[in-house]
Amino acid sequence: MSAPGPILDVANIEVIYNRTVQVLRGLSLAVPRGQVVALLGSNGAGKSTTLKAVSRLLEIEDGALTGGAIRFDGQDVAAFAPHALVRRGLFHVMEGRRIFEDLSVEENLTAATFARPGGRPSRGFALVYEYFPRLFERRSGLAGYLSGGEQQMLAIGRALIAEPQLILLDEPSLGLSPILVEEIFSIIARINREQGTAMLLVEQNAAVAFAVSHYAYIMETGKIVIDGPVERLMHDADVREFYLGLGAAGQGRSFRDVKHYKRRKRWLS
Amino acid sequence: MEGFDPLFFAEVTLAGLGSGALLALTGLAFVLIYKATRVVNLAIGEMLMVGAYLFFAFAAGLGLPAWGAIPLALAGGGLLGAAIERAIIRPMLGESPIAIFMVTIGLGSVLVGLVEIVWSPNPTQLPDFIGAAPVFLGEAYVSRKIAVGFAVACLVIAGFLLAFRTWRGGVALRATAADQAAAYSCGIDVPAVFCAAWALAGVAAAAAGILVGAVGGISPTMGVFGLSALVVVIVGGLDSVAGALVGGLVVGLLEAWSGTFLGGEYKIVATFSLLLAVLVVRPYGLFGTAEIERL
Ligand SMILES: Nc1ncnc2c1ncn2[C@@H]1O[C@H](COP(=O)(O)OP(=O)(O)OP(=O)(O)O)[C@@H](O)[C@H]1O
């Protein structure tokens, strides 16, 4: 029995690293059940930090939640150890894939079975191999020898093993060729559609994130600055110009705006 | 060296391999803890010693047969490892590696003190459970205790390696050793894995202790065997299981050869020369990975 309301509710959180550096300053967002929500922002804005605060992996890096509250499925995440949260259905696919390189592909999936109560995914590894047939071909090889794209597939595959209600996906497009990005994102969309899994998707590549998301938040230096349904943001002049690198722009803008634009342009798709 | 006697050389070599296997087993216990938890555990020799005394207590004190006393002593060693993790190491999580390293040194002294209080500081013999009939490999003579010690150590090591590969908990252990945060993200209970690593190391150390004690007798100071094991893991690489096994055999052979052909006082010189040579050429050990932090 699940509580009504969003699967994830982040209210006004503040995060500090090493007891000194404040990275998040009153950030709020929500992920409705079964939906994909994008979280966009420039390098160092605090996107990964937000995900780590939610999955409670923050403490391992000497970060601390100093204000606000995070509710997953109606319950404060502070009440659970990171692995306990995973077992409750919140899976964090970390930035940089973080597969176990010295373990085989199959052993990587076995590691994720610890996320399942009783240690058994209901369909074994079949579901993963259905979405990622290439992992099946390479199942007994060392994960470290997989290509970047295959490693990303394995990272998402581990999440599938857990059969979670919510996946936190940190920059799945990182370092992948455009074709692979498209392939991975079409599978992400399929997983959401077919499994009903909600996702909080962190991306630098705004265009591709918009293509699979229902709602998006844009953050800067630790706070949300713009948010809205993707259809609306896609037609918003500022968002088109600054975050998608499209649209009629330029005329009548001050130099300061142009500089602003260049600063942001670094992370355009 | 006039009059090289190949048979004698073979016998010394076999004896060296025998003690090398025990060093390898002790090294494995050390590596298990280091790999999973990044704790440099200098009390490994004393954990070994406690294992030997537990066997002594069950076999001599309670008069149990070996097949009863051995599993009990191994279980006791495992419990000791788990208890050390829960009571001493876990509360120190996040402290500097040096602080934890110093605590394990202190822990070693405490274990020696406790054993002296409970059993007396005097050396004694374990009840014999191996027998004395010599073993011949071809023409070469090997003491039965060393031969059995070698065989059992190899079996225990093989059992551990097999478990790491095939058992689901072994996957959790290797995943945790590789990347703690990623292990957490897969739903692995990382603190429980730490505890399990200490418990398994306690079992391995107790097994080594029983074998070492069976060969050479026991005393509260037999933990100095752990020093040779430390040389083994530094030579092999603190985080390498393969390194512990190869390093154990190499150091065992080196000690046997130098002790026999050069004289007992050269044993230490030879092993520490090896240690220095390896550290100069490969600071993180023959099989270790480069990221090992310096102490
Ligand atoms: N473990 C840490 N200790 C100290 N500071 C950190 C730590 N992790 C991140 N930071 C700092 O927090 C800020 C936000 O980092 P974060 O990784 O959340 O950014 P991000 O939005 O994910 O950026 P990117 O797009 O580059 O991944 C950065 O200034 C970073 O230097």
Ligand SMILES: [Mg+2]
């Ligand atoms: Mg990031």
